Amino acid sequence: MSERITNHPVLGPIDMKKEVSFIFNGKIYKGYEGESIAAALLANNIRTLRYHEESGSPRGIYCNIGHCFECRVTVNEKQGQRACLTPLKEGMAIQSSGMLPTPVKEWRETYV
Amino acid sequence: MYDVIIIGAGPAGLSAATTSANEGLNVLVIDEYMKAGGRLLGQLYEEPDGTYWNGIKESNHLYEQARRSGAEIKLRNSVHNIEKSGDVWLVYTERATYETSHLLLATGAAESPLPVPGWTLPGVMSVGAAQVMTNVHRVKPGKRGVIIGVNPLAAVIASELQMAGVEVAALTLPQMNGLNEEAANPKQVMNQLLHVAHMAPSALIRQGSKWMKPSIMQQLGITFYPKSGFKMWGIPVHLRKAVTEILGDEKVAAVKLATVKPNGDVIEGTEEIITCDFVCIAGGLYPLTELAAVAGCPFYLVEELGGYVPLHNERMETALDGLYVAGNITGIEGAKIAIAQGVTAGLTMASNHGVPGLEARIDQSIKEIEHTRDSAPFHFHPDVKKGKQIVQEKWEEMMKAEQPL
Known part of the structure; x- marks a missing residue:
């Protein structure tokens, strides 16, 4: 279970923020307003943010600052949003994406 | 305008x-x-x-x-x-x-990645990602982590994780492959570390760095480097062990660690398993x-x-x-x-x-x-x-x- 660091020996206590509810893959969770979706999900012990479009393997955050695009999720029906860069808001509906049809794949397996 | x-x-x-x-x-x-x-x-x-x-x-x-x-x-x-x-x-x-x-x-x-088998599993992240999660968002990246890559950035962030109450099980090298030779070669990593040795609180590396400057001493240093590693901030630092694979089904569960020769080659039969729930990759910037x-x-x-x-x-x-x-x-x-x-x-x-x-x-x-x-x-x-x-x-x-x- 991942936890929040409420008290830090050097940085001090965590800033008090407003608690909000959001939906991830149909389930309701709680997080803090304005924190990144990635942080809110990790605090809820959720590491898998999407399944790879071709292989279907689970993926989570990698760089956490917007460079790698591994954490793409659908936010309020807008696809391809980076969970590490998107601030959480009350009532947000977040969805993982999954495998996409890859008709070209068969060809590749046959000839490579 | x-x-x-x-x-x-x-x-x-x-x-x-x-x-x-x-x-x-x-x-x-x-x-x-x-x-x-x-x-x-x-x-x-x-x-x-x-x-x-x-x-x-x-x-x-x-x-x-x-x-x-x-x-x-x-x-x-x-x-x-x-x-x-x-x-x-x-x-x-x-x-x-x-x-x-x-x-x-x-x-x-x-951050440069160091690809290792299993590195796409949820729970594997760049060392900077763990830093931001911990210090900026104040969410622990996990309970117990292993850091792959031994360099100044990795060492500093390891100490930051520890400060926040996150256990770092080890800092260790990646298994050498065509993509990471510099980060996986014990001698080269040791050489790089010597330049920052004065920053390390460990007396061993601070004292050791003085006599290990000449290249031949470095070779000896890495050859006789303790297999169990030395400790920095109480965290084991391994220069003679490398992660050969990150294990887990839907998320990180452990890493497989093997002893390596001074040139980075894995010694067969030395594999051990270290359990952890997250892995940081520290390939440098x-x-x-x-x-x-x-x-x-x-x-x-x-x-x-x-x-x-x-x-x-x-x-x-x-x-x-x-x-x-x-x-x-x-x-x-x-x-x-x-x-x-x-x-x-x-x-x-x-x-x-x-x-x-x-x-x-x-x-x-x-x-x-x-x-x-x-x-x-x-x-x-x-x-x-x-x-x-x-x-x-x-x-x-x-x-x-x-x-x-």
């Missing part, structure tokens, strides 16, 4: 914004992150004088300074292209297209330069600076009119140096925009960068000064070649 647009609200971008806005220029700063500060945000370490360098506090200070100077700062907006049209630079962002006479790229650095590349800047590969850097002069001007660089895009160094470079860039842009009488201050600010570099407690790349010299030489060569005979 702005006088100045700055891409990147890290230490270099914010200090350049304050400097140029204070000279009366109309300044816009753009950053895609939700907070200003860039990589500085996550930083937290003890200075040689015993005080703490708190990246969040420093970032807030730089941000407030820039705001007070009158600079406009737009966060949560990504730039995807820049282009010159006549005398004007066009900056294409997610929200709008902006125009400016002077464009500063202060995009900072990105490289300058983030895509926008300079799409603009058409000439580049040069300078290993001493961490990768390809756009050619630029001491005044932070690139070879393209009206395009400037500052901070880690010019080479991997500390935040204090980025701040100093931002001042130079800000003054240069103001001067080029027509503010008179700035020459002496520009010269002074260039000296200040040098001074900051000389007094830095450690360097990510020990030969950074040589790297800076190479860039200067390449710049002069290019200028000479462009002049008609």
Whole structure:
């Protein structure tokens, strides 16, 4: 279970923020307003943010600052949003994406 | 139309914004992150004088300074292209297209990956990701982690994780493959560590570094390096063990560790399993330069600076009119140096925009960068000064070649 660091020996206590509810893959969770979706999900012990479009393997955050695009999720029906860069808001509906049809794949397996 | 647009609200971008806005220029700063500060945000370490360098506090200070100077700062907006049209630079962002006479790229650095089997599993992240999760978002990246890659950045972040109550089971090498030779070779890693040994609190490495300087001693040092590693901040550091695989079904559950020969080859039959719920990959930093590349800047590969850097002069001007660089895009160094470079860039842009009488201050600010570099407690790349010299030489060569005979 991942936890929040409420008290830090050097940085001090965590800033008090407003608690909000959001939906991830149909389930309701709680997080803090304005924190990144990635942080809110990790605090809820959720590491898998999407399944790879071709292989279907689970993926989570990698760089956490917007460079790698591994954490793409659908936010309020807008696809391809980076969970590490998107601030959480009350009532947000977040969805993982999954495998996409890859008709070209068969060809590749046959000839490579 | 702005006088100045700055891409990147890290230490270099914010200090350049304050400097140029204070000279009366109309300044816009753009950053895609939700907070200003860039990589500085996550930083937290003890200075040689015993005080703490708190990246969040420093970032807030730089941000407030820039705001007070009158600079406009737009966060949560990504730039995807820049282009010159006549005398004007066009900056294409997610929200709008902006125009400016002077464009500063202060995009900072990105982390090099060290691909290891299993590294796409949820729970595997860059060491900087764990740093941001811990210090900025205040969420633990996990309960117990293993850091792959032994270098100054990895060591500093390991201590930060520990400070926040996260257990670091080990710092260790990646198994050598075609992509990571430098980070996986025990001798090369040891060599790199010796340059920062004076920072390590462990008496062993601090004392050891004195006699291990000559290459033959380094070979002995790594050959006789304790198989169980030494401890830094109580964390085992392994230079004779490497992660051969990250294990787990839907997420990280463990790593497989094997003893390696001094040249990095795995010794068969030595595999052991270390349980953990997250893994950090620490491959080091490289300058983030895509926008300079799409603009058409000439580049040069300078290993001493961490990768390809756009050619630029001491005044932070690139070879393209009206395009400037500052901070880690010019080479991997500390935040204090980025701040100093931002001042130079800000003054240069103001001067080029027509503010008179700035020459002496520009010269002074260039000296200040040098001074900051000389007094830095450690360097990510020990030969950074040589790297800076190479860039200067390449710049002069290019200028000479462009002049008609």
